[in-house]
Amino acid sequence: MSEGTVPAHAELPEPTVEEVSPGVFAYIQLDGSWFLNNAGFVVGPESVIAIDTLGTERRAHALHDALRRTSTKPVQALINTHSHGDHTHGNFIFGPGTAIVAHERCREEVQRANPAGVRARFPTGDFGEFPIVPPMITFTDRAKVFAGELEIELIHLGPAHTTNDVVAWLPEERVLFTGDLVFNGGTPFAAAGSIAGWIEALPALRELNPETIVPGHGAVCGPDVFDEIEAYLRFVQDAAARGFRADTPPLELALATDLGEFAGLTDPERIAGNLHRAYSELRGEPRGTPLLAQMFDDMIAYNGGQPLRCLA
Ligand SMILES: [Zn+2]
Secondary structure, X not given: OOOOOOOOOOOOOOXXXXXXXXXXXXXXXXXXXXXXXXXXXXXXXXXXXXXXXXXXXXXXXXXXXXXXXXOOOOEEEEEOXXXXXXXXXXXXXXXXXXXXXXXXXXXXXXXXOOHHHHHHHOOOOOOOOOOOOOOOEEEOOEEEEEEOOEEEEEEEOOOOOOOOOEEEEEOOOOEEEEEEEEEOOEOOOOOOOOHHHHHHHHHHHHHHOOOEEEEEEOOOEOOOHHHHHHHHHHHHHHHHHHHHHOOOOHHHHHHHOOOHHHOOOEOOOHHHHHHHHHHHHHOOOOOOOOOHHHHHHHHHHHOOOOOOOOOO
């Protein structure tokens, strides 16, 4: 397997490195659909701090190569914004000299990772081989990581997209790495978190008053994206409230729901998964209740039985 290249895919542009503020780089993989996530790195005077990795062996190597073309300084720390495999499978690429920092539940979830299950759910993904490497420094609420004087504040929010979401905020540069609390151009997915918790997390993100947002998926953007995320989440809640009252199963409701202004977002089948999450909340179940098996069955059924479109 060649290192440092990503699979040629006619539908996809090459990943790009964007310097969003001096020394602050976003690594962007469009189109941002399943397993095409973003990462980043911050170059300080003597060291580099990385933010997230990528979901396949080849993509993780390509990220590492891009980082090394930008800076040869040691990567002292890697921040995982949450436990999902697209953001953590590539943890191994940085080796034992890099401290991996994440929310405490992120470590637990990564330890429970099931690569065979991921391969089965996304049969078209070119995952390669990746030893699972869980974070070794964990926190519960907030932490700070420094590269010289450059400060990165880690803030836990949610449950929202997952139970272990962390945003990385650079207060001087006003750059916010949101992890999957923002999908820009993609359908938000409350995979393992909470629709209501996600809506409740948005004011805290707005309050930071970021200038530049590096989303978990999709192009670099500004804070207007929060309104788009909120509109979709409220749309899901409204649909779920109607369907729940009428005792309509989530898949049936998803198929009958006109996505309207959200129809152009990538991975629209997430409506079926998101309705499972909203129903769980309407039943009064704890936020973050595991639902992934039913969600994936119904998202595939929503797509007429076709595997989810994974171009990674
Ligand atoms: Zn995720």
